[in-house]
Amino acid sequence: MMKxxxxxxxxxxxxxxxxxFSLLFLRCFIGIMMLTHGIAKIENFGTLSTSFADPIGLGSTLSxxxxxxxxxGCSILLIVGLITRLAVLPLIFGMIIAAFFxxxxxxxxxxxxxxxxxGIYIFILLAxxxxxxxxxLLQQAYITVKNSRKDTTTKN
Structure with a gap:
């Protein structure tokens, strides 16, 4: 039967x-979208540094x-998939602050x-x-090194 x-x-x-591929697309898409927000903040740093929201009391400039x-930084890490789960934690925290405070x-x-x-960052954290x-790639390299060490110790 033909499909x-x-x-x-x-x-x-x-x-x-x-x-x-879907995870790669989502990481790159959301990373690039958030990167545009960060770049806009860099471009307007002088204006924003005195008026930026300070909901947790660190001061406008530090916030x-x-x-x-x-x-x-975290968006770039997210795009390349480097320490991904750790990189989304500050993004999650930032979005909680932005949404609720x-x-x-x-x-x-x-x-x-x-x-x-x-929601997207929580999905990436879980997935x-x-x-x-x-x-x-780093995980595969670690497994390869670990297995090669195991092979040399069992041969001796």
């Missing part, structure tokens, strides 16, 4: 390769610097974007970076 194009497509979407480091009045229109980012990441 229809829809069945072929569905079978392709259910493969591990498609799942790993801005920490948010720039998070939005730029920055706006004087919590309305869906004011917190929708930070909540959207938060991990996938096989198309530096994390995976």
């Amino acid at each position: 229809t194009p829809l069945q072929n497509f569905w079978n392709l979407m259910l493969t591990e390769k498609a799942s790993n 801005l610097v920490l948010m720039i480091l998070t939005e730029v 920055t706006y004087p009045e919590l309305t869906m229109s004011s917190v929708e974007l930070p909540l959207l980012y938060l 991990g970076p996938g096989k198309y990441s530096v994390d995976y």
Whole structure:
């Protein structure tokens, strides 16, 4: 029995390769989207440093610097898939602060974007970076080294 194009497509979407590609796409997409926020903050640093929200009491300038480091640095780590689960933790924290502690009045229109980012970051935290990441390459290298050491000790 011949498979229809829809069945072929569905079978392709259910493969591990498609799942790993989806994780790569999501990491790159959300990383680039957040990177634009960080770059905009760098470009407007002079103006923002005196008026940036300070919901946890660190001062406007320090809060801005920490948010720039998070939005730029962690987004780059997320894009390449390096220490991915650790990199999303500051992003999660930043989005919790942005959603629940920055706006004087919590309305869906004011917190929708930070909540959207938060949900995606939590998904990445739970799912991990996938096989198309530096994390995976480092893990495979570690396993290879570990196995080669095990082989040399059992031969002696």
